[in-house]
Amino acid sequence: MSAPDEQAAPAPAAEEEDDGITWWYRWLCRLAGVLGGVSCALAGLFNCITVHPLNIAAGVWMMLNAFILILCEAPFCCQFVEFANAVSARADKLRPWQKAAFYCGMAVFPVILSLTLTTLLGNAIAFATGVLYGLSALGKKGDAISYARMQQLRKQTNEEGLTGTVEGQAV
Numbered sequence: 001m002s003a004p005d006e007q008a009a010p011a012p013a014a015e016e017e018d019d020g021i022t023w024w025y026r027w028l029c030r031l032a033g034v035l036g037g038v039s040c041a042l043a044g045l046f047n048c049i050t051v052h053p054l055n056i057a058a059g060v061w062m063m064l065n066a067f068i069l070i071l072c073e074a075p076f077c078c079q080f081v082e083f084a085n086a087v088s089a090r091a092d093k094l095r096p097w098q099k100a101a102f103y104c105g106m107a108v109f110p111v112i113l114s115l116t117l118t119t120l121l122g123n124a125i126a127f128a129t130g131v132l133y134g135l136s137a138l139g140k141k142g143d144a145i146s147y148a149r150m151q152q153l154r155k156q157t158n159e160e161g162l163t164g165t166v167e168g169q170a171v
Contacts, residue, residue: 021096021136029132033073033103036126040107041066043122047114058114062122065106069126072099097137103130 021029044062047055070077075088091099107127110119 025136029129030073032125032129032132033069036129037066037069039125040069040122043118047118054114058110058119061110061113065126068106096133100130100134100137103133
């Protein structure tokens with residue numbers, strides 16, 4: 001009986017990886033992702049109503065971005081897709097800087113395809129989601145007191161190192 005209990009204990013700890021993001025910031029990123037998906041979908045649909053092939057390609061890409069954003073950030077919106085929960089679980093395992101690079105890259109591509117106001121505004125919130133994840137990857141800002149202590153310790157070790165070499169050369 002002790003073997004199943006030992007196997008069950010590490011599972012919750014593995015699920016709750018503490019990446020230093022507070023709960024409200026995580027929800028802010030998710031909300032930005034859902035809003036970015038909605039704006040990409042609407043702007044992409046509007047962008048497809050044209051005769052220019054690059055605008056149509058950018059619009060289709062934007063709608064694909066919208067689907068991926070909503071699939072990763074709010075899988076309950078995609079209950080009709082069988083693999084939605086698996087994709088969302090895999091996306092949750094990514095580090096914040098990986099999500100930032102992925103979301104920003106997805107948002108920049110349609111703008112490169114067709115630089116119009118619709119693609120810029122439609123991808124702005126999706127790009128902002130990537131920026132939010134990128135900022136969370138930077139970590140928490142330290143306080144000034146601990147920074148001053150670190151600087152003082154560095155200065156002391158540098159001075160001690162310099163005085164030791166000078167005394168060693170003088171002797």
